[in-house]
Amino acid sequence: MPLETTTRTSLVDQVIDQLRAQVEEGAWPVGARIPTEPELASSLGVGRNTVREAIRALVHAGVLESRQGSGTYVQAQTELSGVVRRRVADATTRDVFEVRRALETEAARLAAARRTEADIAALRAALSRCEATWESGDVAAFAQADADFHRVAVEASHNAVLIDIYAELGDAVRTGVATVAADSGRHVDHTPIVAAIEAGDVDAAMKEAGCYLSELLTQNG
Numbered sequence: 218m219p220l221e222t223t224t225r226t227s228l229v230d231q232v233i234d235q236l237r238a239q240v241e242e243g244a245w246p247v248g249a250r251i252p253t254e255p256e257l258a259s260s261l262g263v264g265r266n267t268v269r270e271a272i273r274a275l276v277h278a279g280v281l282e283s284r285q286g287s288g289t290y291v292q293a294q295t296e297l298s299g300v301v302r303r304r305v306a307d308a309t310t311r312d313v314f315e316v317r318r319a320l321e322t323e324a325a326r327l328a329a330a331r332r333t334e335a336d337i338a339a340l341r342a343a344l345s346r347c348e349a350t351w352e353s354g355d356v357a358a359f360a361q362a363d364a365d366f367h368r369v370a371v372e373a374s375h376n377a378v379l380i381d382i383y384a385e386l387g388d389a390v391r392t393g394v395a396t397v398a399a400d401s402g403r404h405v406d407h408t409p410i411v412a413a414i415e416a417g418d419v420d421a422a423m424k425e426a427g428c429y430l431s432e433l434l435t436q437n438g
Contacts, residue, residue, distance in 0.1 A: 232261060232271035240280060241294055250288045251281065279303060293385075301385035310396075311434065313389045318430040320383050321367060325410060325426035327374035329419045336373035340411045343369045351404050359404065360395035366407060370426075373414060405429045 236251075245251050254272070258265045272289055275281040279299020282292040293299040305313065328336065343366040350359040367390060371383045398404055413421035 228263060228267055229270045229274070232257075232263060232267055233274050235261060236271055236275060237280065237295075240275075240291055243294075245291045247291050247294060250290050253288065295381075298381075298385050301382065302388075305386060305389045308389070310393065313386070313393060314430055314434050317367075317386065317390065317393075318427055318434065320379065320386075321371065321430065322423050322427045324371040324374040324376070324379055324383065325414065325422040326419050327376055327379070328370060328414045329417050329422035331375045332373045332414050332417070336369075337411075337415050339369050340366070340373065340414065344407055344411055347404075347407065351398075356395055356398050359398060360391045363394045363404070364391040370407075370410065370414070 236257075239245060251257070252260070254265045254268050257268045261268070272281060272283070276283050276289070278296045279302070280291070280293050280296060282290045284290060293302055308316075332340075343362070346362040347359065347366050350362040353359075364387060368384065368387070372380055374380065407425075410422060410425040413425050
């Protein structure tokens with residue numbers, strides 16, 4: 218739909234909001250190339266310079282990425298995603314483990330209080346995938362399965378902000394799991410966490426979630 222405004226600045230802001238909304242709604246998923254400047258200018262009914270300024274702003278915010286000679290691609294769904302991903306990419310292993318401990322411990326507390334039957338079923342399925350991939354000896358597959366388990370556990374918290382923030386740690390969680398598994402030749406059995414969440418035992422869920430991460434922090438201190 219063409220945009221109307223009285224000033225150039227507000228027009229650019231409107232285009233930024235429009236593009237941001239389309240990214241957040243999944244019109245262009247992460248990794249996808251967005252339409253060209255002429256195409257966007259035509260669909261929005263604005264000039265190419267306005268589109269260019271809006272894209273530049275979203276590139277600066279970390280939502281989009283401009284690739285010379287290739288186009289502009291979606292890098293993150295929100296500004297928060299872009300900021301968190303850039304920060305985590307440069308973080309130390311210890312820093313990531315500390316943040317994980319804070320987020321996962323609180324998520325476990327909330328999950329024990331709020332879990333549904335669907336959450337429990339999802340946790341059991343994720344736990345089974347962890348054990349199956351570990352037995353297979355495929356470290357990469359196990360790392361993905363373990364990271365998926367933690368994501369499912371956090372989703373059981375039913376705290377939308379916590380879920381969104383934790384999702385941006387996905388790559389770091391997966392890398393950390395793979396590193397620990399390869400170095401130690403062992404893995405953490407998350408059965409006690411699932412049992413505590415299923416039982417609605419808030420204290421036990423927090424203890425189990427924090428225990429293994431504290432151990433990892435000690436090993437990587």
